[in-house]
Amino acid sequence: MNTGQPSSDALAEPDARTRELATGLAVVQQRILAACATAGREPSEVHVIVVTKTYPAADVVRLAALGVRDVGESRDQEAGAKHRDVSAAVLPVGADRPPLRWHFIGRLQSNKARHVAGYADVVHSVDRLGLVDALDRGAAASGRRLDCLVQVSLDGDPTRGGTPVPQVPEVADRIAAAPHLGLAGVMAVAPLGVDPRAAFAALREVSERLRQVHPAAVMISAGMSGDLEAAVTEGATHLRVGSAVLGPRPPLG
Ligand SMILES: *Cc1c(COP(=O)(O)O)cnc(C)c1O
Numbered sequence: 001m002n003t004g005q006p007s008s009d010a011l012a013e014p015d016a017r018t019r020e021l022a023t024g025l026a027v028v029q030q031r032i033l034a035a036c037a038t039a040g041r042e043p044s045e046v047h048v049i050v051v052t053k054t055y056p057a058a059d060v061v062r063l064a065a066l067g068v069r070d071v072g073e074s075r076d077q078e079a080g081a082k083h084r085d086v087s088a089a090v091l092p093v094g095a096d097r098p099p100l101r102w103h104f105i106g107r108l109q110s111n112k113a114r115h116v117a118g119y120a121d122v123v124h125s126v127d128r129l130g131l132v133d134a135l136d137r138g139a140a141a142s143g144r145r146l147d148c149l150v151q152v153s154l155d156g157d158p159t160r161g162g163t164p165v166p167q168v169p170e171v172a173d174r175i176a177a178a179p180h181l182g183l184a185g186v187m188a189v190a191p192l193g194v195d196p197r198a199a200f201a202a203l204r205e206v207s208e209r210l211r212q213v214h215p216a217a218v219m220i221s222a223g224m225s226g227d228l229e230a231a232v233t234e235g236a237t238h239l240r241v242g243s244a245v246l247g248p249r250p251p252l253g
């Protein structure tokens with residue numbers, strides 16, 4: 001797991017919220033260890049992205065002090081502001097304080113792509129050709145390189161985002177050919193009312209086919225607080241875990 005060891009200043013005088021977050025991280029780590037043991041997987045193959053949407057920048061700073069290196073956000077306006085506040089707060093960036101990696105995991109309109117390309121390191125929700133082009137232009141404009149995952153729609157329901165399975169190669173090829181983007185793998189959200197393990201097994205098959213053409217596209221982003229065990233069982237490399245670490249969120253308005 002990539003949640004790391006607490007840094008010394010986190011051990012100095014953690015506030016009540018930091019202790020709560022540390023407990024949440026520990027519970028999630030135990031769940032992952034147990035799922036890896038059952039599945040016969042190495043825990044070092046499974047990375048946690050802590051999804052901090054709706055929670056304040058102060059929580060991201062606390063998580064960074066606890067050793068978290070990967071955070072996920074799903075709305076551009078909120079994510080951009082938080083990235084700015086956290087970048088100002090988490091200093092200095094040194095050998096024992098590597099920078100956070102920001103994962104954009106929400107549905108993304110093409111007109112927001114340029115902004116997201118300015119702060120995100122990885123975009124998990126790339127699901128159409130126009131968005132690939134917009135992200136590439138945005139990355140070029142800010143002199144950055146972005147890792148991209150093809151978000152796969154496992155039930156073909158267009159309202160939830162994601163590329164229908166037959167179109168995955170086309171979107172993947174476009175990312176791989178884009179000068180400022182890297183094709184890192186695939187992502188999915190288990191469809192409602194479906195056995196998550198069956199859904200993640202389908203995602204694993206999509207990933208296997210993709211890797212025959214793009215061997216470096218090894219990331220499988222799958223599994224959230226409620227279904228991370230199923231995702232570990234079916235080969236996920238990255239789990240996107242929010243409420244199990246930070247607490248229940250108010251419903252998105
Ligand atoms: C919010 C969100 C998560 C985290 O969900 P939890 O149930 O809080 O763990 C994961 N993936 C995506 C795409 C999300 O929007």
